Amino acid sequence: MTTPFGSHELTRFPADPRDRLRAWDAADEYLLRHLDSGTGERGPVDLAGAGQITVLGDRWGALATALAAYRPAQITDSALTRAATEANLARAGAAAGAVTLLTTQDAPPQRIDVLLVRVPKSLALLEDQLLRLAPHVHAGTVVVGTGMVKEIHTSTLNLFERILGPTRTSLAEKKARLIFCTPDPEVVAAGAAGTPAGGGWPLTYTLDRDAGSGAGLTAVNHAGIFCADRLDVGTRFFLQSIPTNTDGARVVDLGCGNGIVGTAVAVADPDAELVFADESYQAVASARATYEANVRHGRGDRAEFLVGDGLSMLPAGSVDLVLCNPPFHSHQATTDATALRMFAQSRRALRPGGELWIVANRHLGYHTHLRRLFGNSEVAASEPRFVVLRAVKREKRPRPM
Known part of the structure; x- marks a missing residue:
């Protein structure tokens, strides 16, 4: 995978040379290009001075590996994703501990300044995780989601809008799309007040x-x-x-x-x-x-x-x-x-x-x-x-x- 943040040899886990499925896709590439140069009226994100970067739903560690120099936290529900991330980071020569590896059951970072969301297949999991992360974002948090066009629906955007704040999408590129969300503390507070404990889960x-x-x-x-x-x-x-x-x-x-x-x-x-x-x-x-x-x-x-x-x-x-x-x-x-x-x-x-x-x-x-x-x-x-x-x-x- 070649990105503005370097070229990386990425594999899924377990690695299988016969597997034709890649460890990244156009949605990952689109997000990384946006972070470097911006999209439309949105300029590039100053990752070096951004503070705590958190990556939610990274499929095989493509985003965490590309951004390892900025010491992000990765939140995943998949032990295979975690193993793939560790292998890809090692292959990329990342420093030990460059990425904080968290699970969807772990407490999230106390403060999140940049939240990057790879939209999961499960809308329920997205809702659950956004509700868990909402108390840790602030008005200045940069929130960018990504996914293939077929993965992003009106219901997806409504979750961002209801839980975090005003949301819009980008134009499609290579059948991928970005989601831009501006956290609104009043929306976050209202969502927390109107949501059952634990978001209604389990x-x-x-x-x-x-x-x-x-x-x-x-x-x-x-x-x-x-x-x-x-x-x-x-x-x-x-x-x-x-x-x-x-x-x-x-x-x-x-x-x-x-x-x-x-x-x-x-x-x-x-x-x-x-x-x-x-x-x-x-x-x-x-x-x-x-x-x-x-x-x-x-x-x-x-x-x-x-x-x-x-x-x-x-x-x-x-x-x-x-x-x-x-x-x-x-x-x-x-x-x-x-x-x-x-x-x-x-x-x-x-x-x-x-x-x-x-x-x-x-x-x-x-x-x-x-x-x-x-x-x-x-x-x-x-x-x-x-x-x-x-x-x-x-x-x-x-x-x-």
Whole structure:
């Protein structure tokens, strides 16, 4: 990526030379050009004397890496973004600690003088984070958002306007657009006064009787979780099919989201040992809250909550069952790379005889990938739209003498 702030070799995480998706796009480039030279009547931003720069929603660390010399803070919901940022900063030769790495669950900087927002896919997450950051901006804070045209809607602009102050957009360049917002202390104060504590998050609801093994359980969802206000149809179908009589097994809820799948197993089998894993800090916070809302006290030592690259943190051959509803999007891009990585990590983490259960849209054809990886795959349940697949890690056969 070549910008007014230098040229940088950037990669996503985990780095894959076969991956054709870049670690930056036209929206990142547009924002960086604006910071250097201004857009329209808006002049360049004096970053050297600007004070605290905060970058929200940086996809793969492109913005934080380009601006590392100005010691910004990066706020992200993704552990993969954080890992990519660390790798990209190291590759760029940035000084240790040049970028303060924060999560969406961390307290933001006390004072924010420049706020750069890469618009996320989730409008709820944007609202949640703007509400968290609003008390830390001031009338002189420079607020600039960026995103591809298809990512910025009237509802996006309305959030900036309602939470921070007057908002307008730039002309489009290379299908990217900028958002300019002028913080108004009266708007910020009014928004804070009229907003429920925590911005109304997390949301809580009870699963109905058609939710299989999850019926009657309480789901807790922080902002940004898929289908935060209801049970999505794929998970509902999965809960009607998953094995819950696990006989004290070590079970992983992989890509756990709000953790309702793993929690259903924990409630059905009090002797089960659960691991909830997701790359989203919001998701793992939700899973912990869901687990604690449903499982009797005193069982905290029976559950582990991991934020990171899937099951890479678990020892090989250390789990008995993996339950997974894999995503097939990476931000706006449709890809099966994440799902296939989850399958490979599951096979590594499973003990011989251990099982991977997944639910997926039928058209994705994951049975082919599972057969290639595990040597087997069977349909455990199906309906017109979704299919539940089961794959077993076979014991290695000794080679004939």
